[in-house]
Amino acid sequence: DAGVIQSPRHEVTEMGQEVTLRCKPISGHDYLFWYRQTMMRGLELLIYFNNNVPIDDSGMPEDRFSAKMPNASFSTLKIQPSEPRDSAVYFCASSLIPSETQYFGPGTRLLVL
Amino acid sequence: KQEVTQIPAALSVPEGENLVLNCSFTDSAIYNLQWFRQDPGKGLTSLLLIQSSQREQTSGRLNASLDKSSGRSTLYIAASQPGDSATYLCAVSRGGNKLVFGAGTILRVKS
Numbered sequence: 001d002a003g004v005i006q007s008p009r010h011e012v013t014e015m016g017q018e019v020t021l022r023c024k025p026i027s028g029h030d031y032l033f034w035y036r037q038t039m040m041r042g043l044e045l046l047i048y049f050n051n052n053v054p055i056d057d058s059g060m061p062e063d064r065f066s067a068k069m070p071n072a073s074f075s076t077l078k079i080q081p082s083e084p085r086d087s088a089v090y091f092c093a094s095s096l097i098p099s100e101t102q103y104f105g106p107g108t109r110l111l112v113l
Numbered sequence: 114k115q116e117v118t119q120i121p122a123a124l125s126v127p128e129g130e131n132l133v134l135n136c137s138f139t140d141s142a143i144y145n146l147q148w149f150r151q152d153p154g155k156g157l158t159s160l161l162l163i164q165s166s167q168r169e170q171t172s173g174r175l176n177a178s179l180d181k182s183s184g185r186s187t188l189y190i191a192a193s194q195p196g197d198s199a200t201y202l203c204a205v206s207r208g209g210n211k212l213v214f215g216a217g218t219i220l221r222v223k224s
Binding site: 045093100101104106 | 159202211212
């Protein structure tokens with residue numbers, strides 16, 4: 001298996017633009033997670049899905065952030081409009097069952113100018 | 114609110130040394146604890162997962178212990194190698210899947 005796949009790996013955009021991050025989880029994994037990592041706040045869970053259904057989005061910072069999982073093999077995290085403080089590395093992870101290891105993708109490094 | 118603290122923030126050791134990384138958490142009602150490794154510019158790789166009912170887990174030169182009552186875990190690395198240089202993150206889960214991460218320990222092993 002190729003592992004968790006994220007695209008793009010790097011994104012540079014201007015303030016106010018829409019940004020869409022993409023994730024393909026490991027096949028057969030029922031849980032998908034979106035995290036954000038910054039120097040100031042470390043690694044934070046934004047939202048997670050179970051069987052394509054959002055279960056907990058309490059970590060989503062504002063209404064500017066939205067996430068979808070239209071099918072078992074694809075998820076998006078969208079920021080609209082983007083702001084400089086959204087600059088961070090965004091990770092997607094997946095797991096088979098709740099109590100077991102989460103497998104992380106390589107991350108998307110986002111810079112909002 | 115669960116808080117996870119890792120000490121030290123950074124550590125530099127000569128090759129071959131045994132070392133210990135520390136993790137503490139404020140709420141002992143955890144489901145499991147995981148240690149991850151993160152290389153620069155890359156994602157996280159799971160090293161060890163300890164269920165709340167377990168005391169320790171071992172994988173190769175790595176040994177992780179868990180003392181739930183005191184809210185502590187340690188990651189022991191034996192005979193350190195330059196390839197062990199990375200950031201090591203501790204994360205705890207309280208039921209379900211919500212991991213709370215520490216800030217990490219940056220490890221440098223000098224050859």
